[in-house]
Amino acid sequence: MLTRIEVHGFKNLLNLSIDFGPFTCIAGENGTGKSNVFDAIQFLSLLADQSMMEAAQEVRGVHGERQGDPRDLFWKGFEPGNHRMRFAAEMIVPLHVEDDFGRAAKASSTFLRYELEIGYQEPSGLDRFGRLTLLHETLAHITKGKAAQHLRFRHSAKQFRDTVIQGHRSGAPFISTTTEADESIVRIHQDGGSRGQPKPAAASRAPATVVSTITSSDDPTILAARREMQSWRRLALEPSALRRSDRYVDPHVMGADGSHLPATLFRVAHDTPGADPSQVYARVAGRLSDLTGIHVRDLDVDQDEVRQLLTVNVHEVAGMTLPARSLSEGTLRFLALCVLLEDSSVRGLICMEEPENGIHPANLNAMVDLVQDLAVDPSEEPGTDNPFRQVLINTHSPGVVQLVGNEDLLFADTAMHRSENGSLNRALRLRPLVDTWRANKATNGSFVTKADILPYLTTPVGAQLTLSGDAA
Numbered sequence: 001m002l003t004r005i006e007v008h009g010f011k012n013l014l015n016l017s018i019d020f021g022p023f024t025c026i027a028g029e030n031g032t033g034k035s036n037v038f039d040a041i042q043f044l045s046l047l048a049d050q051s052m053m054e055a056a057q058e059v060r061g062v063h064g065e066r067q068g069d070p071r072d073l074f075w076k077g078f079e080p081g082n083h084r085m086r087f088a089a090e091m092i093v094p095l096h097v098e099d100d101f102g103r104a105a106k107a108s109s110t111f112l113r114y115e116l117e118i119g120y121q122e123p124s125g126l127d128r129f130g131r132l133t134l135l136h137e138t139l140a141h142i143t144k145g146k147a148a149q150h151l152r153f154r155h156s157a158k159q160f161r162d163t164v165i166q167g168h169r170s171g172a173p174f175i176s177t178t179t180e181a182d183e184s185i186v187r188i189h190q191d192g193g194s195r196g197q198p199k200p201a202a203a204s205r206a207p208a209t210v211v212s213t214i215t216s217s218d219d220p221t222i223l224a225a226r227r228e229m230q231s232w233r234r235l236a237l238e239p240s241a242l243r244r245s246d247r248y249v250d251p252h253v254m255g256a257d258g259s260h261l262p263a264t265l266f267r268v269a270h271d272t273p274g275a276d277p278s279q280v281y282a283r284v285a286g287r288l289s290d291l292t293g294i295h296v297r298d299l300d301v302d303q304d305e306v307r308q309l310l311t312v313n314v315h316e317v318a319g320m321t322l323p324a325r326s327l328s329e330g331t332l333r334f335l336a337l338c339v340l341l342e343d344s345s346v347r348g349l350i351c352m353e354e355p356e357n358g359i360h361p362a363n364l365n366a367m368v369d370l371v372q373d374l375a376v377d378p379s380e381e382p383g384t385d386n387p388f389r390q391v392l393i394n395t396h397s398p399g400v401v402q403l404v405g406n407e408d409l410l411f412a413d414t415a416m417h418r419s420e421n422g423s424l425n426r427a428l429r430l431r432p433l434v435d436t437w438r439a440n441k442a443t444n445g446s447f448v449t450k451a452d453i454l455p456y457l458t459t460p461v462g463a464q465l466t467l468s469g470d471a472a
Contacts, residue, residue, distance in 0.1 A: 001092040001164070001376075001390050002041065002232065002349050003151060009075045009085035010043070011036040014417055014427040018410070019438055021153035022375040025404045026394040026430065027456065028412025033428035034394040038351045041232055041392075043073070044087060044116070048229035051208045052118065052132040069129050071120060076425065083120035084135070088113065090142065090150060093224040094347075095166050105220035108191045109141035109167035111150070112174075112225055116209065134203040137186050137210050139225055140173035152437050154407070155378035163381050164388065167221075174221050175210050177203065186210055191221055231348025242332040243325040245304075245311040254343075258336045261324065262310040265339045266301040280342055287338045288314070290366040294331060330358030337370050349390045350374065356397050368403040401456040406433045411448050 002020055007013040012033040018024075026034050039059055046055035056070045071077040074085055090113045097105050117136035123129055142150060147165050148157070155161060172189040176198070179185070184203035188210060201210070211229070214222045237258040244259065251260050252267035265284070269277035281300050289296040295317040302311045302323075312324040312335070324332065333355070340346055352371065359367050375391040382388040394412075395401065401409065411433070414426035431448045432438035439447035450457060 001228075001388065002089060003092060004088075004090040005037075005041065005044075006088040007037075007040045007086070009083075010040050010073060010087070011075065012414070012425075012427050013037070013040060014075060016428060016430065018430055019152060020390065020392065021408065021437075022378050022390055023372050023408050024392045024410060025400065025408050026392070026410045026412055027396065027401045028394070029396055032412045032414050034412045035353060036428060037430075038234055038353065038392070038394070040087065041349065041351060042234050044089060045229050045232040047116070047209050048211050048226045050212065052134065053207070056132060070132050071130070074120065076419070085118050086136075087116045087118075089229075090114075091225070091228050092164050093221075093228040095224070097220070097224045097227045099217040099223055100215040101217075103217045105217035105223055107167060107221040107224035109169040109221055110224070111142040111144070111147055111165045112139055112221070113142055114139050114211070114225060114229075134186070134206045134209060135184055136177045137175055137203070138173055138177055139175040139211070139222060141167075141169040141221075143169075152440075153378065154437065156380070159381045160378045169221075172198070174219070174225075188214075188219060188222065190219060228348065232351070233348065234351040236353070237333045237336050239329040239332055242336055243327075245309045245324075248308045248310065254336065254340065254346075258332070261336055261339060262301050262312045264343065265312060266303075266310050268339065268343045269301065284335070284338045284342060285314075287341065287370065288331070288335055290363075290369075291331060291334060292360065292362040292366075328358070330360065330363070333358060334363075334367060334370065337374065341370065341374055344384045344387045347388050349392060352391070352393045354395055354397070355393055356395060356400050361399060364397070364399045365403055368400055372404075372408075398456045401453070407436045409433055409436075410438070411453060 004017070004019050006017045008015050013036055018037070026037065028034050043055055043059045046058055050058070053070065056073055059073070071083060074083045093107060093110050093112055095107055095110050097107070099105055115136065115138045119133045119135045121131050121133050144165050147161055151161060174189055175186065176189065177184055177186050185200050186203045186206070187198035187200045189198045211222060211226045214226055217223065233256055235256055241255065241257040241259040242261055246260055246263035250263050252263040254260050254264040269275070269280040281298060285296045285299045288294060288299070297315045297317045299312065299314045302313050304311065314322045314327065316322065327335065355367055355371050356364055371391055371393055374389055376382055376388050377386050380386050409432065410430045413429055415429045416424050417427045418424055431446055434447045434449050
């Protein structure tokens with residue numbers, strides 16, 4: 001669970017700090033940079049799994065082609081100057097994880113703060129794009145005694161906080177960075193604290209972060225941080241992927257684009273301990289029928305033994321059977337989220353941009369309820385019936401804003417920032433609603449009132465509220 005992120009120097013994010021709860025909705029006009037928050041989270045997630053240059057390529061959607069310039073990620077990217085971007089992430093990590101060899105590992109602390117600074121080295125020789133350089137990396141624990149100061153969203157101390165925050169740590173952090181002879185040296189400090197000296201490495205020559213290199217159970221807390229960051233996913237559900245049938249040999253985990261929906265639903269229905277597959281299908285069908293205009297009796301996953309294909313079929317009240325490829329785009333996206341809701345193995349952070357796309361206004365309530373229900377309930381203990389999931393969405397829809405609770409809203413706009421050379425540029429600003437848990441710590445007017453967000457709360461001037469004229 002990502003409880004806080006701090007970003008400086010990444011795209012149009014300057015000195016940006018965001019506290020997250022289980023569910024957060026960022027609302028704002030197009031072009032403010034709301035998606036850059038998702039990009040920053042995705043970049044951190046990719047950095048836990050890939051080299052810095054590979055992560056830079058993927059976060060910008062180049063999909064592996066080495067054609068992009070890493071300077072695009074920096075504030076005022078191609079202008080001369082000292083390119084730096086800094087990140088900090090506070091997160092609750094899993095207590096028990098497996099390493100890349102299938103061996104069990106147990107973290108010594110589950111509430112951590114990760115800090116990272118990345119620079120840029122100009123191209124030389126045949127190098128066209130230059131490269132990203134690691135300047136600073138640390139991973140430290142947050143004590144149980146200080147947890148309440150960091151988790152300011154409403155939650156149960158006994159059922160939630162005391163359950164997810166475990167372990168004890170004193171002394172050195174798990175990863176530290178020092179400067180020696182003008183060289184940044186990154187060190188790994190082992191969990192036990194008594195198994196030899198810290199392992200040093202020169203940061204400037206590192207192609208990847210330290211976290212991304214931890215693959216074994218020898219450093220269980222760093223491994224747990226890596227697993228947590230790897231679980232941060234950005235959903236971009238594509239109708240073409242959602243409509244496809246799955247082969248028996250295809251993965252049984254839904255992709256970020258919604259691929260492998262039939263195989264995922266089949267696995268959830270048949271592999272959930274003590275669950276009757278028909279009951280799982282019935283719950284998904286019941287949730288799908290919340291959509292106005294959808295008359296679902298039940299649904300299932302058809303097994304074509306001849307072609308060895310799995311296909312989701314929806315059975316309507318009128319008797320018609322519709323395969324997934326016949327459903328509308330909005331219905332397909334809603335169905336995919338219904339399946340995720342049933343899949344207790346899906347943990348971590350789920351980012352979704354404009355989930356209302358393709359949804360009829362009459363169904364906004366059902367969609368908002370669904371994305372909120374995907375998030376963990378912090379008043380209860382996380383478990384199979386309350387998966388430890390977190391949801392972050394963005395929107396520019398007044399309808400969505402009016403349906404989301406005040407405590408879960410952040411409003412995006414831009415504010416002028418004066419650079420060192422005196423030039424003025426716009427940077428993203430995120431502000432909570434007054435008298436909510438985020439605003440209680442905010443200063444200097446860094447919150448909004450209802451008067452500030454009237455476009456989200458009132459009907460636009462000239463909007464047609466009733467049908468006029470001869471209806472015949």
